[in-house]
Amino acid sequence: MNDILLDSLNDLDPRYPVPQVYDFLASPDNRDILEYVSRDPFGCHVFPGDIKDYPLEAYFQDMAHDIAQAKQIHLWVSIPTCRYRCHFCQFPTIILNPQSAPSQAVFRQLVDYNIKEATLWLDKVPTLAGAEVGEFNIFGGTPSLLPAAELQRLMAFYRQHFNLSAATLRFEGEPATLTKSYLELLKALGFSKISFGVQSFNNDIIAACGRRHTAETCEQTIANAREVGFDWISIDLIYGLPGQSVDDVKYDMEKCRELAISHVVCTKLHLAEFMKQRTGVSGQRQSLWQKKGANSQAFPGLGKQYQMRELIERYLAADYREHPTMYFHRNTQPAEKWKGLITDLDKQYPEVAIGLGGSSKCSLAEAINITDYRRYKAVLDEGQLPIDSSQGFSPLQREVNAFKMALSTLRPVCNHEFRKRFDGRSFFSNPFISRALKTLTSKTLLTVSDDVVTLTPNGVTLVEAIINTQFSSGDIWKLPVTNTDVSAPVFSLYYIAIDTEAGVTNAQFEAFVREKGCKIPCYPGWRWTLLRGLRGERTGQFMMLYEIESAECRDRYQRADGNLTPLAHQFWRDRPQAQELLREWQRLGTFSALPTLYTDYHLLAENKKSTVTDGPRYRERPGEEAEARVIGIHNLALRPDVDAQAFETFIAENHHRIEDYPDWKFRLLKGERGNRLDQYVVMMEIASLAALDQFYPQPDIATDEAAIFAQAHRDTKQMYEEWKQLASFSGSPQIYTDYLAVAESQPDEDNRGD
Numbered sequence: 001m002n003d004i005l006l007d008s009l010n011d012l013d014p015r016y017p018v019p020q021v022y023d024f025l026a027s028p029d030n031r032d033i034l035e036y037v038s039r040d041p042f043g044c045h046v047f048p049g050d051i052k053d054y055p056l057e058a059y060f061q062d063m064a065h066d067i068a069q070a071k072q073i074h075l076w077v078s079i080p081t082c083r084y085r086c087h088f089c090q091f092p093t094i095i096l097n098p099q100s101a102p103s104q105a106v107f108r109q110l111v112d113y114n115i116k117e118a119t120l121w122l123d124k125v126p127t128l129a130g131a132e133v134g135e136f137n138i139f140g141g142t143p144s145l146l147p148a149a150e151l152q153r154l155m156a157f158y159r160q161h162f163n164l165s166a167a168t169l170r171f172e173g174e175p176a177t178l179t180k181s182y183l184e185l186l187k188a189l190g191f192s193k194i195s196f197g198v199q200s201f202n203n204d205i206i207a208a209c210g211r212r213h214t215a216e217t218c219e220q221t222i223a224n225a226r227e228v229g230f231d232w233i234s235i236d237l238i239y240g241l242p243g244q245s246v247d248d249v250k251y252d253m254e255k256c257r258e259l260a261i262s263h264v265v266c267t268k269l270h271l272a273e274f275m276k277q278r279t280g281v282s283g284q285r286q287s288l289w290q291k292k293g294a295n296s297q298a299f300p301g302l303g304k305q306y307q308m309r310e311l312i313e314r315y316l317a318a319d320y321r322e323h324p325t326m327y328f329h330r331n332t333q334p335a336e337k338w339k340g341l342i343t344d345l346d347k348q349y350p351e352v353a354i355g356l357g358g359s360s361k362c363s364l365a366e367a368i369n370i371t372d373y374r375r376y377k378a379v380l381d382e383g384q385l386p387i388d389s390s391q392g393f394s395p396l397q398r399e400v401n402a403f404k405m406a407l408s409t410l411r412p413v414c415n416h417e418f419r420k421r422f423d424g425r426s427f428f429s430n431p432f433i434s435r436a437l438k439t440l441t442s443k444t445l446l447t448v449s450d451d452v453v454t455l456t457p458n459g460v461t462l463v464e465a466i467i468n469t470q471f472s473s474g475d476i477w478k479l480p481v482t483n484t485d486v487s488a489p490v491f492s493l494y495y496i497a498i499d500t501e502a503g504v505t506n507a508q509f510e511a512f513v514r515e516k517g518c519k520i521p522c523y524p525g526w527r528w529t530l531l532r533g534l535r536g537e538r539t540g541q542f543m544m545l546y547e548i549e550s551a552e553c554r555d556r557y558q559r560a561d562g563n564l565t566p567l568a569h570q571f572w573r574d575r576p577q578a579q580e581l582l583r584e585w586q587r588l589g590t591f592s593a594l595p596t597l598y599t600d601y602h603l604l605a606e607n608k609k610s611t612v613t614d615g616p617r618y619r620e621r622p623g624e625e626a627e628a629r630v631i632g633i634h635n636l637a638l639r640p641d642v643d644a645q646a647f648e649t650f651i652a653e654n655h656h657r658i659e660d661y662p663d664w665k666f667r668l669l670k671g672e673r674g675n676r677l678d679q680y681v682v683m684m685e686i687a688s689l690a691a692l693d694q695f696y697p698q699p700d701i702a703t704d705e706a707a708i709f710a711q712a713h714r715d716t717k718q719m720y721e722e723w724k725q726l727a728s729f730s731g732s733p734q735i736y737t738d739y740l741a742v743a744e745s746q747p748d749e750d751n752r753g754d
């Protein structure tokens, strides 16, 4: 069968070694990676969120929170204008003749709108003004088209309104427009780093890309920059361009060494198939090669691309280090600072982007700006930030992204550092990372030793493919573990004590909660049930059970350390009437707030076939006996030598075998935060006391009906026996309490529309 991917991999230059990754990519076992590297957009080591349409107010709160925690931020400005369109370009950029009179008005307008946008950011996140900027970047487009007066105006604004006191300033331009006088202007404005696209040192290839400069211009720009006093000069090169041979890339590398360039970015171009059919970057426009067609025969195949890539690694090995992937820096110079600020595991600081198509992010959420210039301006004219889409990161995805970013640096990823970032959680306890590590180790793309993950040489070459295929959300959903449902509800348990010393009785406390306490509002997506211990360890004692729609919904209001987010503080400020009720509650007993002991549990598995519905857990109706559910909280422990992954995989693969008694519902939860971190509980929800008594009228004593049910559901019984080989089970001898619901929160009218 004709296999175009293997054909492309077999497109090799016989005068160069077969790439080291050839055998790996040719193996049918690694087809997913071959498919990825054949179709990926270039420069795509991006780390998208997994919660779509994340509310913008929550996003700004998250940004403010992360900015307050971070030592520094990366701030960047996009000036989307160019004097021609490169044939491969899919960026949103406005093509202008920089000399024409009308263009001067556009430059002014670009700066005006940029300032307007930055001002709106400062309104939304006032602490941004004082945040220490680690690196300030002006990207493009071609910002070096900006007339001197406009660039000065832009810089005066940023210097006045942001904290650039510790920032390095970096500027991206186009070689022909970075004239000596422009470089002097940049130097005078405080820039110490410049960056520009060379793409190739072969003039025919440069011309075939539609770029209007020559290799000689690039060399002259480098010489001029040095004369003006820049010792930080970063150039962009592309490999895989039409008509480009491995020899051409070898020549590019020789030029880099000869010119002793301080920083080189080597980017792999899309393959022909991608260039002809798909759009990358903004996803908005086709490249000129797509529109007008490029000679597909002229595109080097995948095999040649990897020969080029490995040649680059070999040529630069003596004098350069790669950090992160594709970014090479001379041994005598530090790595690209802005990349380190956002990808190094000990940093991963927030990034704020101002301008068309910019993307800003923090550890909790990200947002991408509009890429259409007209719409961008219209939204700003309405006084809104021009944000097109926003996404949040679920807790597990946050860990995955942090790990992937760390991997992209090509440095060993250390669990010690990871634990510092995630409140002591190991990356091995994240099911997605742990599974990926197993797969990648077996594929010899990385090694794991002493809590440190290190990429092998093949892993370094294929790191983007690793990041984008082994941890992607699409893949996450296929995991056998059931806690992959990142939008699953969170169950939170808070121990509650009444003030018996002051003579408060259970009956008084319950009466208050039912009459008044239940009116204390809940955050949107949250509800609680007050439970009283019916039998077992905590008989007669209280517990608050929160059920929260999802982890992201919880995280909007509560931080990982149990404290409230700014959005939560705002919630309470907006509801002053709740304060009096809260004070009254606290005169009788404790409320579900620190320092109360609590645990947040995420859902590992549940019986979806159960007859127990999602209805209220406690309900009173005039003239009728109150309806109250029973909630059994049964703690579990793993047997010696059984690891969490083995138990969870067993549960994931077998929980469908569980048939519950009528009106009973099984859930398995795992402690995610708080006092019982990583511990398991079975949470059994039973529709009524009668339904409990029907099968277990006394602790651990089953009725005949329970025995008959077990006979009729032998596979469930068998599954429980298999379970017991791995972990303890509900009921004795483990600690457990069956609770009875005695009150429930009432829906908060004010929450509508929150």
Ligand code: SF4
Residues within 6 Å of the ligand: 081, 082, 084, 085, 086, 088, 089, 090, 091, 093, 140, 141, 142, 174
């Ligand atoms: S690739 Fe860069 S320089 Fe070329 S047109 Fe696009 S934005 Fe402008």
